[in-house]
Amino acid sequence: MESQSIISRFIGRLNCFFFASTRYHNLGLMRIVLVAYSMLQSFRVYRFMQDVTYIDKEFDVLHTPGFFIKFLHLPFPLPQGYAFSFAILYYAIALCALVGIFTRPALLIFGILTIYISDILSSRGFFDHEASLATQVILILAVAPGSTSFSLWNVIKWFYKKIKHKKAQLFDALIGPSVPVWGVKLIIIILACTYFTAGLSKIRYGGWKWLDGQTLTHYLDGSASPYTPGDKPMYISPPNVSEKEKWKDGFGVYSYSYGNRQRSDFWRELGYRIASNKYLISGVSVLTVIFELSGFILLLGGWPRILYLLGAILMHKSIGVLMNLPFVNYQIICFFLIDWKWVYNHSSAGIKRRFDPLLLNFKTFVNKI
Amino acid sequence: MKASQKFFAGIVIVSLIIPNLYVIFKGRESFPFTQAPMFGHYIGPKTYFYDFKFIGDNGNGQKILYPSLTYSQTESPLYFRTQRLFFKIYGSAEKNSCFGYYQNDSRERFEQRMSRFFSAYFKFLNKDTSGIQTIRLEIDQYNRQYDLKDSHIVGEYNVISKNFISTWKANQ
Numbered sequence: 001m002e003s004q005s006i007i008s009r010f011i012g013r014l015n016c017f018f019f020a021s022t023r024y025h026n027l028g029l030m031r032i033v034l035v036a037y038s039m040l041q042s043f044r045v046y047r048f049m050q051d052v053t054y055i056d057k058e059f060d061v062l063h064t065p066g067f068f069i070k071f072l073h074l075p076f077p078l079p080q081g082y083a084f085s086f087a088i089l090y091y092a093i094a095l096c097a098l099v100g101i102f103t104r105p106a107l108l109i110f111g112i113l114t115i116y117i118s119d120i121l122s123s124r125g126f127f128d129h130e131a132s133l134a135t136q137v138i139l140i141l142a143v144a145p146g147s148t149s150f151s152l153w154n155v156i157k158w159f160y161k162k163i164k165h166k167k168a169q170l171f172d173a174l175i176g177p178s179v180p181v182w183g184v185k186l187i188i189i190i191l192a193c194t195y196f197t198a199g200l201s202k203i204r205y206g207g208w209k210w211l212d213g214q215t216l217t218h219y220l221d222g223s224a225s226p227y228t229p230g231d232k233p234m235y236i237s238p239p240n241v242s243e244k245e246k247w248k249d250g251f252g253v254y255s256y257s258y259g260n261r262q263r264s265d266f267w268r269e270l271g272y273r274i275a276s277n278k279y280l281i282s283g284v285s286v287l288t289v290i291f292e293l294s295g296f297i298l299l300l301g302g303w304p305r306i307l308y309l310l311g312a313i314l315m316h317k318s319i320g321v322l323m324n325l326p327f328v329n330y331q332i333i334c335f336f337l338i339d340w341k342w343v344y345n346h347s348s349a350g351i352k353r354r355f356d357p358l359l360l361n362f363k364t365f366v367n368k369i
Numbered sequence: 370m371k372a373s374q375k376f377f378a379g380i381v382i383v384s385l386i387i388p389n390l391y392v393i394f395k396g397r398e399s400f401p402f403t404q405a406p407m408f409g410h411y412i413g414p415k416t417y418f419y420d421f422k423f424i425g426d427n428g429n430g431q432k433i434l435y436p437s438l439t440y441s442q443t444e445s446p447l448y449f450r451t452q453r454l455f456f457k458i459y460g461s462a463e464k465n466s467c468f469g470y471y472q473n474d475s476r477e478r479f480e481q482r483m484s485r486f487f488s489a490y491f492k493f494l495n496k497d498t499s500g501i502q503t504i505r506l507e508i509d510q511y512n513r514q515y516d517l518k519d520s521h522i523v524g525e526y527n528v529i530s531k532n533f534i535s536t537w538k539a540n541q
Binding site: 018021058063067118123124125126127128132180186189194196197207215218219223237238247252253256257 | 370374375377378381382385386389390392393396398399400401402403404405406407408409410411412413414415416417418419420421451452453455456457458459460461462463464466467468476479485486488489490492508509510511513515519521523535537
């Protein structure tokens with residue numbers, strides 16, 4: 001009897017967590033900014049897709065497609081003759097997803113095609129960690145309630161309604177009706193998993209000694225920079241590789257180490273200064289791992305989630321300036337996961353006094369269109 | 370919200386959470402799912418660093434070669450190509466590595482992979498490298514200050530027979 005009530009209480013909470021309704025979420029705005037940035041990023045890296053096309057039989061046979069390409073039976077790699085048409089179609093679909101016309105199919109196809117091209121590159125040894133979260137979020141947006149807000153389609157519907165009834169208001173039409181929050185919650189869970197596993201990997205592959213700050217010192221003191229003098233070997237192994245693991249080369253190479261591609265002397269100097277203080281760099285390492293392992297704080301609502309999201313943006317900004325790895329996609333996702341309406345409601349009376357009239361004026365202005 | 374809509378939502382939620390958790394648990398990336406291993410391996414004062422080196426021999430002299438690619442001029446000469454070699458062909462020595470992991474790897478399988486790599490990436494030897502008969506793969510070992518400590522020959526690729534022979538022996 002008691003266990004039944006525990007189960008029903010759990011299901012009730014789960015139901016409330018995923019299927020509560022809200023009108024003020026940011027999925028529509030997240031769609032616009034995330035798709036725009038992902039599209040620009042794709043253009044910057046792939047241009048007209050020549051880099052993901054068939055090279056020749058002997059090159060291509062070295063690389064095996066990932067699970068996703070096999071599962072969907074997609075051509076691997078992209079046939080050369082189709083590269084240009086594929087690129088045009090890809091950017092056109094992205095544009096549809098961005099402005100919000102045939103929004104859901106466009107998001108779905110854009111997400112799948114971005115995974116497709118990233119998976120081809122990943123099969124050749126480059127795993128785009130920035131795109132891995134962004135593409136999953138784009139797929140969620142393709143099916144999540146609320147992601148079609150702020151779309152051209154809503155404006156067209158509003159326009160026809162206005163002609164017919166004269167009463168339709170643009171602001172309401174842009175935001176759309178109340179929807180269940182499961183899309184937002186799913187993105188939060190995926191983000192929590194991503195941060196958690198980033199922290200876990202540091203302990204898993206680096207051990208507790210990762211916390212001593214030496215690893216971050218290597219990445220910040222210029223040793224990993226291609227822009228400081230000298231060749232930088234990129235592969236590493238610990239000093240205690242077992243004899244059994246050395247059969248290939250007598251050394252036992254463990255891993256690839258990453259580079260710090262910050263070109264600016266100013267930011268490199270700042271990194272060097274942080275790295276030269278062993279207490280500070282160790283503190284930064286400990287904080288990083290604690291922060292990442294606490295990713296599931298995001299499942300809590302209110303201030304804990306908001307502070308975590310702000311902390312994540314700050315972390316990416318810091319890595320951006322120190323290592324030129326800003327992970328802008330992550331920052332966009334974190335920014336739009338912040339419940340800004342909740343923040344506003346919990347802000348001081350002074351702020352509300354100042355901004356209430358402005359918001360009201362803005363709403364009235366939009367509705368007058 | 371209708372039960373069918375909840376059911377659909379449930380399917381979407383589960384179909385994204387399960388693969389994410391599986392990849393975290395297994396520690397093996399499959400795009401777009403990742404266990405985020407970046408910067409995870411420890412680097413300390415005693416960590417060794419390595420570089421791959423390809424040395425062509427035409428019988429009269431030796432020359433350092435770079436694995437060629439026909440399709441991209443944007444990649445830096447050695448950096449990305451050795452990355453491909455390591456991740457997709459060479460493989461890591463670390464047990465259950467998140468990078469270039471080959472379960473039950475053997476010398477024969479290693480030689481097969483390396484033969485395929487060399488026959489593809491050294492297919493287009495230009496006029497400076499014509500007459501090259503063998504290409505030797507060496508690994509240089511450095512300390513944390515990047516001072517050269519040691520150098521080992523991993524094996525040799527025969528350009529004519531297109532075979533890579535692993536020459537490193539554990540008891541060497």
